[in-house]
Amino acid sequence: MFVCDDSLITFWKRNGPPRSLAGREGRCSVRREAPVVMVGSDAVEVDRRLRSGELACPCGGYLAPWGHARQRHVRGVGVLRPRRGRCGICAVTHVLLAVPCLLRRADGVDVIGAALRAKASGVGHRPIAAVLGRPTSTVRGWLRAFGGNVEKTRSVFMTLLVQFDPLTAVMPVPASPFAEAVEVIGACAAAARRRLGVVGAVSPWQLASAVTAGLLLTPAGRG
Numbered sequence: 001m002f003v004c005d006d007s008l009i010t011f012w013k014r015n016g017p018p019r020s021l022a023g024r025e026g027r028c029s030v031r032r033e034a035p036v037v038m039v040g041s042d043a044v045e046v047d048r049r050l051r052s053g054e055l056a057c058p059c060g061g062y063l064a065p066w067g068h069a070r071q072r073h074v075r076g077v078g079v080l081r082p083r084r085g086r087c088g089i090c091a092v093t094h095v096l097l098a099v100p101c102l103l104r105r106a107d108g109v110d111v112i113g114a115a116l117r118a119k120a121s122g123v124g125h126r127p128i129a130a131v132l133g134r135p136t137s138t139v140r141g142w143l144r145a146f147g148g149n150v151e152k153t154r155s156v157f158m159t160l161l162v163q164f165d166p167l168t169a170v171m172p173v174p175a176s177p178f179a180e181a182v183e184v185i186g187a188c189a190a191a192a193r194r195r196l197g198v199v200g201a202v203s204p205w206q207l208a209s210a211v212t213a214g215l216l217l218t219p220a221g222r223g
């Protein structure tokens with residue numbers, strides 16, 4: 001698709017990630033399984049980078065090709081068969097998750113993000129579900145998951161926003177913590193485009209997926 005998603009991931013790793021949504025160690029992790037490694041959505045480019053030793057393990061080692069994860073259909077994205085990479089140092093295998101996806105979610109992050117933005121504007125979960133063509137229970141689950149984590153989400157993205165643009169003006173106070181968290185994610189994406197000089201760029205929600213290692217909807221401390 002473009003290289004900016006990889007550039008963006010590289011940026012925040014090089015500059016030190018903000019506090020994770022899911023851990024206290026400053027990096028995103030998932031209990032009981034290895035953390036995913038976020039990659040761009042161009043499968044050919046991901047494969048090239050994997051074979052070239054350009055993809056890093058969270059431990060600092062480099063990943064080598066290690067088969068594929070199971071094939072899955074992600075609504076709004078398509079059928080995916082993510083690559084796996086194995087670290088030459090810690091020997092842990094990682095799923096390479098593309099930024100349009102969230103961990104353990106059957107819908108793409110842009111679809112979920114549209115629901116979050118609508119909720120931030122005051123729309124209820126039933127009309128959101130009707131517009132998106134998703135089950136009401138599914139949409140309610142997204143909104144509850146995000147809503148249960150808004151303080152930490154806002155904090156993470158505000159930290160990143162300052163890294164991208166230290167002169168960012170104070171934003172108007174939105175109507176709720178939920179809306180504020182959504183607003184900060186959008187502002188962060190806009191600042192990333194300015195800082196990285198990317199045209200077209202990742203969507204705000206793909207940025208959110210990259211920054212949280214796919215855990216945007218995963219409550220803090222749960223994997």
Ligand SMILES: [Zn+2]
Binds near residue numbers: 088089090
């Ligand atoms: Zn490693």
